[in-house]
Amino acid sequence: MHESTAVTPISADGHSGHDGNDGAVRIRPLQWADFDDLVKNYYSFHDELESYPDIGLTIDEQKPSMEEEAIWFGALYADFLTKKAVVFVAETVGRVVGICEVRRGARRPVSHVGTLGIAVLKDYRRMGIGEKLMTHTISAARELFEVIVLDVFSVNAGASHLYSKLGFRSMGVLPMAVKRRGRYFDEERMYLLCRKPGYPDK
Secondary structure, three states: OOOOOOOOOOOOOOOOOOOOOOOOOEEEEOOOOHHHHHHHHHHHHHHHHHHHHOOOOOOOOOOOOOHHHHHHHHHHHHHHHOEEEEEEEEEEEOEEEEEEEEEEEHHHHHOOEEEEEEEHHHHHHHHOOOHHHHHHHOOOOOOOOOEEEEEEEEOEEEEHHHHHHOOOOEEEEEEEEEEEEEEEEEEEEEEOOOOOOOOOOO
C-alpha cells in the first residue's frame, strides 16, 4: 500500500478465515467504493507508528492529506483496471481490513516485474488473513508478471517465514534500509519466479 511492501505483524499461523468475532473474511478484487476504508486504514497505520516504530510499513511520518490519498487511490485503481496491477482486499462485516497488491514497474525493461505490498489492520492480524490475501493475489499475478519482489524488515521473522512458505526466496539484506525516528532497520528483499526463466543463450 502506498510505498509499502509488508506489515511487520503478519504471521504465518492461524487459518480460520474468520475475524474472531462474528464475520467470515472474504477476499475479493479492489472496488472503487473501497476508498474510504483504505484511507481510514492507512491513517490508522500512522497512529500505530507512535507506539510501534518498527511496524514494517514504509510510510512518511506525516499523514498525507485527503487530496493526496485521492491521487494515490486513483492511480492504483487505474493500474488495476488497465492490468498494470493486481489488487485484492480482505473484507469482513462490510469493512475492508486488508489489502494486497502487485504493481508493475514503470519502465518497460522492468515491466515484467511486479512489486508486492500488503497491509492488514492491527486487530485482524495473526488470523491467516495475510496468507489468504497473498495466495489470491499471487495466483492472479502469475498471469501478468514473470517475477514478483517484496521487501520485509529483517526483524520480522514471522512475515519472512510466511513469504518463504509461499515460495519466495531471499536475495539478500540491505543494511540500514529504513531510517525512522533515529533508528535504522535492515530490509530483506525476496523474489518469486512466476514462470521458468527464459534466459537467452549467450
